[in-house]
Amino acid sequence: MNLTNSTAALDGAPVNRLDRLPASDSPADRKAAAPARRPGLFRLVAADLRAKAEWNYGRVAFATLVKVLLTDGTAAMVWYRLMQWARRWRLYPLELLFNRVNSFYCNCVIGRGAEFGPGFVLIHGTGIVINGGVRGGANVKLEHQVTIGAEKRQNPVLGDDVFVGAGAKVIGPVTVGSGARIGANAVVVHDVPERATMVGIPARVVRVRTPEEAGDGGSDARMVVNS
Ligand SMILES: CC(C)(COP(=O)(O)OP(=O)(O)OC[C@H]1O[C@@H](n2cnc3c(N)ncnc32)[C@H](O)[C@@H]1OP(=O)(O)O)[C@@H](O)C(=O)NCCC(=O)NCCS
Numbered sequence: 001m002n003l004t005n006s007t008a009a010l011d012g013a014p015v016n017r018l019d020r021l022p023a024s025d026s027p028a029d030r031k032a033a034a035p036a037r038r039p040g041l042f043r044l045v046a047a048d049l050r051a052k053a054e055w056n057y058g059r060v061a062f063a064t065l066v067k068v069l070l071t072d073g074t075a076a077m078v079w080y081r082l083m084q085w086a087r088r089w090r091l092y093p094l095e096l097l098f099n100r101v102n103s104f105y106c107n108c109v110i111g112r113g114a115e116f117g118p119g120f121v122l123i124h125g126t127g128i129v130i131n132g133g134v135r136g137g138a139n140v141k142l143e144h145q146v147t148i149g150a151e152k153r154q155n156p157v158l159g160d161d162v163f164v165g166a167g168a169k170v171i172g173p174v175t176v177g178s179g180a181r182i183g184a185n186a187v188v189v190h191d192v193p194e195r196a197t198m199v200g201i202p203a204r205v206v207r208v209r210t211p212e213e214a215g216d217g218g219s220d221a222r223m224v225v226n227s
Pocket residue numbers: 143164165166167181182183184185186197198199200206207220221223
């Protein structure tokens with residue numbers, strides 16, 4: 001994920017459309033010039049469920065997907081994707097409804113503009129608060145009681161494959177590098193290097209994994225959920 005232009009990357013919209021004009025009028029050039037399309041609702045939900053099955057049970061199979069559907073946090077993930085879908089199609093009453101349902105029934109408050117890429121996992125949804133200006137890449141995983149919020153109206157940007165432990169807070173205009181892990185109850189107020197582990201208040205780097213160690217997307221931080 002390009003952290004410097006994450007919003008444009010998630011929207012799939014080029015910053016300057018003139019840059020994307022086809023070199024010629026051939027169908028191949030037109031296809032190459034078209035902005036990347038954002039995955040649709042069903043593909044996003046499927047990617048999220050697969051990512052949660054992989055994280056919780058170590059494999060994606062019919063049985064583990066059924067278990068994921070019955071696990072807490074999954075409903076909040078689906079309400080969030082429905083809200084995002086309604087927002088994309090400018091169905092404002094539905095967007096607001098899905099937002100309210102998520103906070104009322106799942107105790108999970110995700111601002112209406114918050115954007116996360118495919119593989120977004122709420123391991124437990126309860127107590128999560130995310131500001132509407134937050135941007136996250138693919139395969140972001142959050143435990144319960146996580147807050148990702150603004151300071152002076154400036155929001156965090158999370159890279160790909162980021163894990164945030166229970167009770168952690170990520171606050172203000174910080175960039176969390178891809179592959180980073182935020183320990184339980186940490187308070188992140190400064191930028192996080194790629195693949196770093198942050199713990200404490202204020203959070204400090206205690207470890208930086210090599211790309212080889214992080215190659216599995218941080219699976220050694222996986223928490224097995226018995227539900
Ligand atoms: C941070 C975490 C992801 C582990 O990442 P890691 O890169 O494997 O880090 P390590 O386990 O090697 O720990 C590195 C150091 O940080 C310390 N540490 C780990 N997590 C910590 C935390 N949350 N707060 C304070 N210190 C912590 C370790 O004791 C270790 O210190 P040491 O080097 O002095 O021994 C994990 O400890 C964690 O906090 N996970 C959250 C799990 C969670 O929320 N579970 C809820 C399930 S319901």
